[in-house]
Amino acid sequence: MSSPRDRDGDGFEDGRPAGWQEPAHLGGDPAPGSDPAPGGGPAAGSDPAAGGGPAAGGATPRDPARPDTPAAGSTGSTAADGAGWQPAGWDLPAVEPDRPGLPAAAPAPAPTPWPADEPVTKDDPGTGRPRRGLGGLFGGRARPEEQPQGPDDRSEEPRPAPDPADPFGTLAWARQWGWVPSDGTSPQDAELVPLLQSAPVRPGRDDRPSRVLRGRGDGLDLVAFDIASPVGRDWVSTHAVTAAPVLGAVPGFRLSPARLWRHGTGGLLQIPSPDPEFDRRWVLMAAEDGPQVRRLVADPLVRQSLLGTDDGDEIWTAAGFLAAVRPDPNRPQLIEHHARLLAAVAGALAAAG
Template identity: 50%
Template sequence: MSSPRDRDGSDRDGSDRDGFEQRPDEGSGWREPGHLGGGDRSGAEPAAPQPPAPQPPASEPPASQPPPAGPEQGGGSTAWQPPGWELPPAAPDRPAQQPPAGPRTAGPPAGGGLFGPRRPRTPGEVERLFAYQGDPVGAQAWAVQQGWDISDGTGPEDAALAELVRTAPVRATRDHRPAGVMRGRYGTLDLVAFDVLFASGRYAVPEYAVTAAPVLGALPPLRLSPARFWRHRTGGLVHVPSGDPAFDTRWVLLAAEDGPAARALVGSDAVRGLLLGTDDGDEFWTAPGPGGGGLAGGWIAAIRPDGHRPQLIEHHARLLTAVVGALAPAL
């Protein structure tokens, strides 16, 4: 029995085997894009070429250029095209802008290594923090206004200050040196004030402020310190009490012997009254002069863990005036 369909897939009545009629115009509207060299495949005459649109000047930005003519403007076939099928119009060639010649490119490069000039080293945060500023609080400016002399601590007249630093009641090392020296007169005393600078490598930090008064006569070793301070190098010194419980609770006097100088110092009402009115932040000691004491005299000095400032110089000057006045009868 024969099949109702022929081998060519069509029915006996000539219709398509899938039930669809032939569509001779199927795909007739498709064409290749213009940039691939294709045109209208229907055999019709191609549209007359349009003259190229005038190009805008190079200084005009691409956004302000007129859009290219589309199919609805008479620019070619009106057949349907997928979105984005045509390539965008090419932007005109623009000359590359050279960077302006700056200070580093205008002249020949400075001397340097294999990879060009070496930039100066920038100090780090720690170095900037601990850099010695010289006179940040105006102590030397105050001294100049008072008619005092200023030096950097390295002159011949500053050589005797090294003995003050060496005998100070603090842990001074060979890296500590005097700096920012100020000399002048305050009241009845000739004073020298300076910072004890810790200089090691790139760091220079003022750790202590010293104010000293030179005196004539022999001075026994004395050290007057707050009781709350840790005391260093006290070998050979004895404690000399004052007999005032309020004073002995806060202050300690150490001396080579319980002699007239020590008794005169702790027995002075002016000295005890001034010290009890402070914050217990200063220490006092005696040091021999350049000739080792005796007729060459010596120093009575005060020290505080801080940098010098005008208020501290005046504070030390008042205390040293009382201390020197108390020791004067024993000299």
């Protein structure tokens, strides 16, 4: 009894039937005594009438000078290196076609600065006389001789069209009151970066101060600026900050509306006030309890100023500043609003100190 591996008596040689050979177009060994043309065609010099030519129904012989040319009527091709027959379309294009390199992404431009600044003067451009003191930020009415005398006088000064680069008229307002603009890149503006990064609005790593204004109002030296955030290839003003530098030791605190979510308050203490209505709408968080923070929430002017708002601002101290922030670009009304709040808070801190 023979096993499947025993091929001696069943006519197989090397696992193949006796006399079996690979077809010529698959690159197999030619039959004994034959001399096929390269590429599996009929032998050179064979007689077409004997079965190798078209008369006998065979394929058209290949050109001896071009052994890689397929026979007529064939749908395949022969590899250039003579490895054998290949189906049509077998050769694929290169994996990495020759393409021009993509241009590198352009860096984001700097935040939009103020328009070209004109010389800032505190003198009235019409009379040449110095302007009156603001009496705070907005106090001080025009002198009788400076007021328009009738409808004709008012009609002689048409209202200018709004500047696209200054849609809220903030720069025009600043020039009117003698505030000095900056683009946020001057050495003096570098001190605003730590203040910006400490803001309770959780600024981004790449945010920077933009559209900076410096002036004086309500008895305080003030600096107002926008927090500019990169969005794609442009910059967007996301928050408005007004700050006043403080002298002496001021406790670190955060005064926020109760309706706003607060982050980074770990380790801070909540300081209650004697007014339940105030505690319902505002929360004071401080690093430590003391007379200054107690005085802050006990001061009637501070509570009245905050309760008279829409609970949209946050006030905090950091980097030697007392500051207020709101999620909105800066405009004259907002700077004036923040100046009133900072003046009330600064007065309470000074009274307790």
